[in-house]
Every structure is written in structure tokens, then in C-alpha cells.
Amino acid sequence: MQHDDLSSVLGELVSVNHRLTRLAASVTGSTESPAVWRTISVLRDVGPLRLGELARISRVSQPTMTKLVHALDERGWIRRIADANDARAWLISADPRGLAALDAWREELAAALAPTFADLEDDELATLAASVEIVRTRLERARDGAAAGVAA
Amino acid sequence: MQHDDLSSVLGELVSVNHRLTRLAASVTGSTESPAVWRTISVLRDVGPLRLGELARISRVSQPTMTKLVHALDERGWIRRIADANDARAWLISADPRGLAALDAWREELAAALAPTFADLEDDELATLAASVEIVRTRLERARDGAAAGVAA
DNA sequence: TCGTTTGTATAGCCAAGCTATGTATACTTG
DNA sequence: CAAGTATACATAGCTTGGCTATACAAACGA
Numbered sequence A, B: 001m002q003h004d005d006l007s008s009v010l011g012e013l014v015s016v017n018h019r020l021t022r023l024a025a026s027v028t029g030s031t032e033s034p035a036v037w038r039t040i041s042v043l044r045d046v047g048p049l050r051l052g053e054l055a056r057i058s059r060v061s062q063p064t065m066t067k068l069v070h071a072l073d074e075r076g077w078i079r080r081i082a083d084a085n086d087a088r089a090w091l092i093s094a095d096p097r098g099l100a101a102l103d104a105w106r107e108e109l110a111a112a113l114a115p116t117f118a119d120l121e122d123d124e125l126a127t128l129a130a131s132v133e134i135v136r137t138r139l140e141r142a143r144d145g146a147a148a149g150v151a152a
Numbered sequence C: 001t002c003g004t005t006t007g008t009a010t011a012g013c014c015a016a017g018c019t020a021t022g023t024a025t026a027c028t029t030g
Numbered sequence D: 001c002a003a004g005t006a007t008a009c010a011t012a013g014c015t016t017g018g019c020t021a022t023a024c025a026a027a028c029g030a
Helices: A002-027 A034-046 A051-058 A062-075 A096-113 A122-142 B006-027 B034-046 B051-058 B062-075 B096-113 B122-142
Strands: A078-082 A090-094 B078-082 B090-094
Touching (some): A002 B034, A002 B096, A002 B122, A034 A051, A051 A090, B034 B062, B034 B096, B051 B062, B051 B090, B062 B096
Antiparallel strands (some): B078 B090
8 A cells, every 4th residue: 555655656756747847848948958957957956076976866877978068068057177186087067157047947937837837825835845855855865876786 | 945936946846856757767677768658647647539639738749749659559558549530530548558557667666766765754755646736737737728829 | 017997988879859741631611 | 512721640850868888098906
């Protein structure tokens, strides 16, 4: 029962939020992809990171992150800082322009979704905020097992 | 955490859930994409639909849905039923095998995320379930404005 | 020094998204 | 009822984000 509830809620959470992501993509005029905002959001939350670690936390492969980082670098939304102690490595940090773009996207998203969420009550908003924190907490925790085999 | 500002919460909701989607993709061995589960989930929730309407509700373009439906049809996860009244149209419905696959994926997802969400309290689970309902309600409502200009 | 490990880059593939356009059926109207 | 318009789905061709496999360069260890 508890297990059924858990799997049901997690499954619905992922499905419903994927639909919300599609809605967000279609109502905003933004041509940027979710991957961009996800990446900058991670950098904002956990600070400058090596490319490989950023890939692990974002749960994408290292080559995928290499492509994303190059694209973001060309936009000037992140900075690649040479690691003084390891000539192979880069420290990736969010550029203020990237953070500003993230804020602008959030504003745009909220404006575009405003009609749909117009009747949101205060307690419903609080419920959504609480859910975000619940999930974020687990995502942070999952960082530790993110290396390879998960293996927990 | 941050102030319960609408744009902040919506932005975080989309970003965090995108990260959760990545986590789900990496912890499950599933080779299926989120688009597959999203589509079957929509069919399960709102029943047999014409391809175009399914595309609008899923917030993807009609050609994208054509490709998805063809792929799902080859797997036997949906059924294409000729519309008796309109030879151009098809009614798309979820096949029991598709619904079973959806359930299996949810179980797999829950099992894979179990370590990460192991300490979820009952009230936290309830919060997540409530959020799912809040978002689902708005998604259903947004169906009406899904046709063209997104209203105003 | 030389082999091994590690951090990032490159190559090449697939899937999901898009716009533009094609084709067949339905509808409308003179 | 013929002909033009509108609608429903399919196809073509592109872009991008994801992957694995592999290459390269720097660090490390014996």
C-alpha cells in the first residue's frame, strides 16, 4: 500500500511534470531548452564545479555536458576557469548574465502561465513550494551516489 | 528557502522536476523515453482521442505526435481505430499492454528511487500527491486554450 | 621513465522536437 | 453537383539533447 502509493505518486509526479514542461515550452516564446536552465540552475545552487562533476550532478553524460557548456560559453552565460592545480580541468561557474537570463526566463514563464495558474490559492502555492524543496533535498542527497554504479 | 513568489516557485518547479526527470532516466534501466509515458498517461487519463487532439493536449506538434503514435503502434502499446464518421481521422486509445507497461515503468521507477526517497514521511508524500493534483488540474484547464494563440 | 588513471574533447549515432509541405477526405457554396 | 476551401494526418528535412566509444593530454605511481 505504502509502496503502491509511493510508486503511483512518483510516476505521476514525473509524468505530470513532463506535461508541465511541455506546457512551459509552448507558452513561453523562449527558444532556449530546459537543459540550459537546468544547468545554470545547478551551477547557481551548488557553485563552481568541474565539468565532470557538473555532468554527474545534472545526471547527464560527460560528453553531453561538454556540448552544453560550450554552447553556454558562446552565449557568455557561464565561465570556464582554468584549474590552477590541474591543467586538464576547468571550473565552470555561472556568469551573472546567465543568472540574469535564468531570472528573466522565470519571469517569462510565470507571466505565460499566469492565466492557467491565476486562481492558485496561497496554500496551494505553499504546497508547490514545499514539493520543490522535498524533491530538491533528495536530488542533493543523490549527488553522493551519482558517481557511476549508483550502488547506494 | 526562498520567498513564495509565484514566478520563483514555478521556475523552480520546472527546473527541479527536470532534474528529477534526468534522475529517473538514469536510475531506471528503462530505454523508453519520457514522451512515451507522457503520451500513454494522457490517453489513460482522458481516453480515446484523435491524433490531433492528443497532440494539442500533450502540447506537441501534430507531426511529432504522428511519429510517437507510429512508434507506439509498432510496440502494440496503443491502438489506432478508424473513425467511422471521418475517413481521414483515427481514434487513438491506450492498449492494455501500454497501460501495463506504464504500470511496470512506475514500479521500476519507484524501486530505483526508493533509496533516495526512503525517508519520505507520510505528510511529505501527501504534499507531493497534492502538488500532482494541483498541476494536473491546471493542465486539464489549459486544454481549452491549447488550440492556437493561447488566449490572452 | 613509462604505464595507468583521470579530465575533457571529438566522432558518430538516435530520438524527440520543430516548420513546411503533401495528400486525401470532408465541407461549402454557386 | 462541381469546384474551391478547410481539415486530418503523413512525410521531408532540420536542430538539438541525449547516448557510447574513443582520442588526447595531463597527472600519478612504481
